Amino acid sequence: MIRVGLDTMGGDFAPEAAVKGAIMALGALGNDSRIVLYGDESAIRAILEKEGCPSDKFDIVPTTEVIEMGDHPVRAFQQKHNSSIAVGFRHLSTGKIDGFASAGSTGAMMVGATQVIKVIERVKRPTIAAQIGDKLLLDVGLNVDCKPDVLEQYALIGSIYAESVLGYTRPQVALLNIGAESSKGNLQTKAAYNLMQRGCDEGRYNFVGNIEASHIFKPHTADVIVCDGFVGNTVLKLTEGFFSLHTETSATNSFWEGLNYENTGGTPILGINAPVIIGHGKSTAKAICNMILTTERTISNSVVEKLKSAFK
Amino acid sequence: MIRVGLDTMGGDFAPEAAVKGAIMALGALGNDSRIVLYGDESAIRAILEKEGCPSDKFDIVPTTEVIEMGDHPVRAFQQKHNSSIAVGFRHLSTGKIDGFASAGSTGAMMVGATQVIKVIERVKRPTIAAQIGDKLLLDVGLNVDCKPDVLEQYALIGSIYAESVLGYTRPQVALLNIGAESSKGNLQTKAAYNLMQRGCDEGRYNFVGNIEASHIFKPHTADVIVCDGFVGNTVLKLTEGFFSLHTETSATNSFWEGLNYENTGGTPILGINAPVIIGHGKSTAKAICNMILTTERTISNSVVEKLKSAFK
Numbered sequence: 001m002i003r004v005g006l007d008t009m010g011g012d013f014a015p016e017a018a019v020k021g022a023i024m025a026l027g028a029l030g031n032d033s034r035i036v037l038y039g040d041e042s043a044i045r046a047i048l049e050k051e052g053c054p055s056d057k058f059d060i061v062p063t064t065e066v067i068e069m070g071d072h073p074v075r076a077f078q079q080k081h082n083s084s085i086a087v088g089f090r091h092l093s094t095g096k097i098d099g100f101a102s103a104g105s106t107g108a109m110m111v112g113a114t115q116v117i118k119v120i121e122r123v124k125r126p127t128i129a130a131q132i133g134d135k136l137l138l139d140v141g142l143n144v145d146c147k148p149d150v151l152e153q154y155a156l157i158g159s160i161y162a163e164s165v166l167g168y169t170r171p172q173v174a175l176l177n178i179g180a181e182s183s184k185g186n187l188q189t190k191a192a193y194n195l196m197q198r199g200c201d202e203g204r205y206n207f208v209g210n211i212e213a214s215h216i217f218k219p220h221t222a223d224v225i226v227c228d229g230f231v232g233n234t235v236l237k238l239t240e241g242f243f244s245l246h247t248e249t250s251a252t253n254s255f256w257e258g259l260n261y262e263n264t265g266g267t268p269i270l271g272i273n274a275p276v277i278i279g280h281g282k283s284t285a286k287a288i289c290n291m292i293l294t295t296e297r298t299i300s301n302s303v304v305e306k307l308k309s310a311f312k
Numbered sequence: 313m314i315r316v317g318l319d320t321m322g323g324d325f326a327p328e329a330a331v332k333g334a335i336m337a338l339g340a341l342g343n344d345s346r347i348v349l350y351g352d353e354s355a356i357r358a359i360l361e362k363e364g365c366p367s368d369k370f371d372i373v374p375t376t377e378v379i380e381m382g383d384h385p386v387r388a389f390q391q392k393h394n395s396s397i398a399v400g401f402r403h404l405s406t407g408k409i410d411g412f413a414s415a416g417s418t419g420a421m422m423v424g425a426t427q428v429i430k431v432i433e434r435v436k437r438p439t440i441a442a443q444i445g446d447k448l449l450l451d452v453g454l455n456v457d458c459k460p461d462v463l464e465q466y467a468l469i470g471s472i473y474a475e476s477v478l479g480y481t482r483p484q485v486a487l488l489n490i491g492a493e494s495s496k497g498n499l500q501t502k503a504a505y506n507l508m509q510r511g512c513d514e515g516r517y518n519f520v521g522n523i524e525a526s527h528i529f530k531p532h533t534a535d536v537i538v539c540d541g542f543v544g545n546t547v548l549k550l551t552e553g554f555f556s557l558h559t560e561t562s563a564t565n566s567f568w569e570g571l572n573y574e575n576t577g578g579t580p581i582l583g584i585n586a587p588v589i590i591g592h593g594k595s596t597a598k599a600i601c602n603m604i605l606t607t608e609r610t611i612s613n614s615v616v617e618k619l620k621s622a623f624k
Contacts, residue, residue: 141490144498178453178545186456186542213549217557230498233490234543235550237525242554245529245567255557 010104021288265290322416333600577602
């Protein structure tokens with residue numbers, strides 16, 4: 001039995017979007033999976049009733065507090081002991097659930113991830129990875145001053161996630177750089193290139209060299225793209241900007257749909273000892289649904305176990 | 313009299329695209345401006361004749377060598393003494409022309425810019441600035457490990473260029489960052505923010521704070537965007553990637569046309585003692601035409617003189 005915990009109090013449209021997203025996810029989840037809802041019990045039950053969904057489809061863990069977006073993450077996590085996020089992390093750390101997802105305070109989710117769940121031994125820095133189109137980009141904002149050896153670890157972490165959850169065989173891992181040649185880059189990427197080349201020679205992952213930003217959305221260039229969090233966050237936000245411009249002015253198609261965050265729903269925090277997925281604040285029900293499915297796939301494909309054994 | 317020098321041997325479609333671009337620029341140039349063509353004289357005259365353009369519309373400086381894209385920039389610049397780029401830079405340094413533009417080897421152009429023309433006193437590092445949409449982005453790849461004080465100088469350099477050549481009054485200068493709040497960023501941008509705030513308090517330019525990449529293409533956000541060359545190059549290339557994807561799949565409009573490099577044509581090297589403009593290797597005649605016009609505007613608006621006096 002896989003138990004996916006969902007914070008129903010997180011996100012701009014909580015709890016409605018969260019509960020509706022959970023209902024949407026029911027049909028797509030494996031038979032052996034169950035969603036555990038954390039939040040205001042009466043609000044959750046009212047939404048389920050309104051949607052005509054029997055409440056026994058879910059486990060409900062009532063919580064009485066909410067960590068707001070304006071709260072100081074560390075302080076709120078400690079003080080709001082009975083908040084949906086704090087309770088969810090306690091349940092995750094004691095094994096009552098197998099993964100936890102929230103579209104709420106990213107700061108509070110990071111506090112839970114690093115202080116309650118903790119970083120996997122020998123992982124230097126955890127990372128957040130975003131799916132853009134058919135590619136996995138990491139880091140996208142958790143570590144904005146990456147040392148080259150941290151980038152090198154992200155090649156392995158991204159490779160394992162892409163293989164496990166996205167279903168790529170021996171994923172092609174590229175380093176985001178400002179030129180294709182190995183000699184190109186800033187001090188950070190030049191050093192990272194050499195480390196990744198060595199990691200590839202040692203058979204740890206399939207490093208295919210540098211990729212320029214102009215090639216990110218071209219097919220067959222790379223499956224996993226490694227970069228510093230400042231650069232990855234910039235790429236992600238520029239893509240969001242283009243996506244919203246495009247959808248305002250033009251018809252959509254499968255390429256642009258691939259950039260729609262609603263379809264990927266949730267960014268995994270990788271390198272910690274349990275599956276934790278954070279969602280966009282503006283998550284809709286559809287985004288929440290896909291975040292739940294991502295969490296389930298992360299659990300059922302034993303991503304954390306694979307990462308742990310890769311860093312043994 | 314303004315004399316704009318053009319390397320007709322540079323670019324993938326040289327010399328045809330360069331000479332045709334020069335012909336296109338004739339009508340748009342001021343009456344007091346003249347284009348000086350550097351390159352293979354017989355090839356230039358043959359194209360002019362084919363296009364039905366009298367050759368006395370131009371000054372032609374015959375050169376016998378070409379710096380190829382595969383050449384080593386420093387070596388080629390020294391050895392190919394009679395190449396269009398080397399002769400152009402000698403003429404620029406002795407005042408025979410007032411600005412020089414080329415879609416040829418960027419490396420050779422940089423050698424000429426820094427070794428023949430030289431950096432303006434007190435400018436720590438020269439920069440290349442790209443126009444994307446209605447905004448000026450700098451640095452876009454010349455300095456990929458920017459110190460915060462270098463970014464601070466780019467705020468002033470970008471502001472002067474945007475005011476002089478793009479016609480903005482008191483341009484709004486923003487720092488590209490991963491959050492809007494002043495506390496956001498990596499070590500580099502946090503430090504640069506404080507320096508730019510001080511530069512603004514001292515009245516040197518109009519700093520409006522951080523801008524996130526998702527807002528680059530929104531109207532009324534900023535006129536000048538300052539960033540590290542690695543980040544700026546990534547933004548530029550991602551934008552190019554989106555632009556080509558968009559034009560493959562959708563109708564164009566004024567926004568997307570604003571991203572078309574053909575319409576901006578050429579990236580100025582700022583911070584050196586004379587106007588030098590470098591073009592995209594794949595420059596068409598239209599791109600060359602606009603590069604010539606950008607060079608003329610840079611000359612006629614005394615950008616170099618303004619930069620020199622700003623750094624006095």
